[in-house]
Amino acid sequence: MSTPTQTDPGLVARLGTVKWSNYVVYIGFVLVFVFFAVTQTQYFLNATNLTNIVIQAAPITIMAIGMVFVLSTGEIDLSIGSTVALSGLTAGVVLQATDQWWLAALCGLAIGAAVGLVNGIFITWVRLPSFLVTLATMGLVAGLARQLTDLQSVPVTDKAFVWIFGGGNLLGLPIMVWWTAAAVLVGWHLLRQRRYGAHVLAVGNSAAASRVSGIKVNRVRLMVFVGSAMTAALAGLLYAGRLQGARYTLGETDLMTVIAASIVGGTSLFGGKGTVIGALIGSLLMSMINNGLILSGLNVSQQMIVRGAIILIAVSFSLRGKKNS
Amino acid sequence: MPSETALPGQKASGAPTETPLRLVGIHKNFGGVVAIKTFDLDVQAGEIVALVGDNGAGKSTLIKIISGLYQPSDGEIWLDGRPANFRDASDARAKGVEVVYQDLALVVDQPVYMNMFLGRELTTGPFKILDRKRMATETQKLVDSLDVRIPSAKATLSDLSGGQRQGVAICRATHWASSLVLLDEPTAALGVAETAKVEELILKLKARGAAILIVSHNMDQVFRIADRVSVLRRGTQVGTRVLADTTHNELVAMITGLTS
Numbered sequence A: 001m002s003t004p005t006q007t008d009p010g011l012v013a014r015l016g017t018v019k020w021s022n023y024v025v026y027i028g029f030v031l032v033f034v035f036f037a038v039t040q041t042q043y044f045l046n047a048t049n050l051t052n053i054v055i056q057a058a059p060i061t062i063m064a065i066g067m068v069f070v071l072s073t074g075e076i077d078l079s080i081g082s083t084v085a086l087s088g089l090t091a092g093v094v095l096q097a098t099d100q101w102w103l104a105a106l107c108g109l110a111i112g113a114a115v116g117l118v119n120g121i122f123i124t125w126v127r128l129p130s131f132l133v134t135l136a137t138m139g140l141v142a143g144l145a146r147q148l149t150d151l152q153s154v155p156v157t158d159k160a161f162v163w164i165f166g167g168g169n170l171l172g173l174p175i176m177v178w179w180t181a182a183a184v185l186v187g188w189h190l191l192r193q194r195r196y197g198a199h200v201l202a203v204g205n206s207a208a209a210s211r212v213s214g215i216k217v218n219r220v221r222l223m224v225f226v227g228s229a230m231t232a233a234l235a236g237l238l239y240a241g242r243l244q245g246a247r248y249t250l251g252e253t254d255l256m257t258v259i260a261a262s263i264v265g266g267t268s269l270f271g272g273k274g275t276v277i278g279a280l281i282g283s284l285l286m287s288m289i290n291n292g293l294i295l296s297g298l299n300v301s302q303q304m305i306v307r308g309a310i311i312l313i314a315v316s317f318s319l320r321g322k323k324n325s
Numbered sequence B: 001m002p003s004e005t006a007l008p009g010q011k012a013s014g015a016p017t018e019t020p021l022r023l024v025g026i027h028k029n030f031g032g033v034v035a036i037k038t039f040d041l042d043v044q045a046g047e048i049v050a051l052v053g054d055n056g057a058g059k060s061t062l063i064k065i066i067s068g069l070y071q072p073s074d075g076e077i078w079l080d081g082r083p084a085n086f087r088d089a090s091d092a093r094a095k096g097v098e099v100v101y102q103d104l105a106l107v108v109d110q111p112v113y114m115n116m117f118l119g120r121e122l123t124t125g126p127f128k129i130l131d132r133k134r135m136a137t138e139t140q141k142l143v144d145s146l147d148v149r150i151p152s153a154k155a156t157l158s159d160l161s162g163g164q165r166q167g168v169a170i171c172r173a174t175h176w177a178s179s180l181v182l183l184d185e186p187t188a189a190l191g192v193a194e195t196a197k198v199e200e201l202i203l204k205l206k207a208r209g210a211a212i213l214i215v216s217h218n219m220d221q222v223f224r225i226a227d228r229v230s231v232l233r234r235g236t237q238v239g240t241r242v243l244a245d246t247t248h249n250e251l252v253a254m255i256t257g258l259t260s
Ligand SMILES: Nc1ncnc2c1ncn2[C@@H]1O[C@H](COP(=O)(O)OP(=O)(O)O)[C@@H](O)[C@H]1O
Pocket: B030, B033, B034, B035, B053, B054, B055, B056, B057, B058, B059, B060, B061, B062
């Protein structure tokens, strides 16, 4: 009945208006995949290794989804790496004390929510730039993590915890794949299908326009920081479960990778544009590059150089997108 | 067909009998700074009243008071014959007061339909999923009915020209306004051709029976589209004139305070 055919552009016309820069990550993903598939066929191109790439990426993927929301509002969260450690350690300590996997998980996530709330409150009420607030909490939370066990690692042996947050297998798929899928689904739903997601993107585009349109700008901002810290806390649980132990160094080097995964995926560093699926592909791409570089025999320093270069290229794309609009 | 008992916030079919906007003795000061001394004005349905004055005269302040962003220090606002005491801008919007700003209060990376429904997005089902399809269809209908030429309701706003964007902003105001549309220098950022388009659109709103209060810097524009004009000079309401009974020179004299 309601088919406005006369205003619908034809397929050819629509293809002409497609912004190819939005698909850079997918093209890059395919190119890198093919490159390693050809050069490292034997080790790279088998089910175990490919599943491994997804499993290795899981914490980064989940945090990148949280970061997409933060970046989409035009803010940044630098404190996620420290939150990973504090959450993992908290869970480990609670587990040692109570032997209740669910209580440990709950405490870890609660710590995350608390860090997110502190970030959000200083950013919305005290009106400090998120860059400064999360830089400060990054140090503060890292200090707490070191203090908590006096730099000691905590073993995690609880069977249920290790299964749920580490090596479990459900319906033939590793539990990490399920966590990844769940995070992607929830993140995509929130950003794409809920009013909340529309408001996140609107705030990032123009806080003033959002405000006069009746959007509760500060509430949206607060929520993205709570969400981001919660994804970091979940990542902390996943590290603790997978490594069967927690240590203050958990998540130490993840910040750069998480931001890179989001930006490579097509989320703007300046707000207003965000994609959860892009973050997934971006995270898998980073993980695949890592995997391929190791298989290619590059050492850790060389890997760092290559990863840094990729981030630089990704940021250039993000900047160019901004200039065009 | 809309029924006779149209709810507030919905468009009534017939001409309303009450005055859409009545300002009585509006006064506003920011601390010690008096922004508006006293301001009185009625705007009738199907009428365009222009608000003119130099920079800092208090025009935007008055618009912000009517739209609930500022509270008046004194005086009364009546909408459709009822006293209006807005707590904030959302409150004013809920009661059908819509504003079009000079600096385009839109989000450029979102599609046109999202802008049309910004802050009031339509959802469907028990899970409150965004109803993009219905928002796009309703937007398309609206832009078509006002003859705003855009590629599609699904086009991203950043792909539109300034004139098209202001067209979208005015469509949005029309869609949500019950009877009153406020425009604060809606063409200040536009070129000549785009300004003409927007003026055409404003005249269409008038033909539909909207009460329109427009802030303008452009004296020719005032003579082109307005029925009456009210002049502010440094917070003082110097006078209100019917355009047919005044001249360019008289208005300039009122704005500047210099008699030629
Ligand atoms: N929020 C505010 N706080 C203090 N003074 C204000 C504020 N808003 C406006 N003013 C003052 O009120 C006067 C009128 O400003 P405005 O309404 O913006 O003028 P116009 O739109 O006519 O150029 C100016 O002197 C301005 O400095």
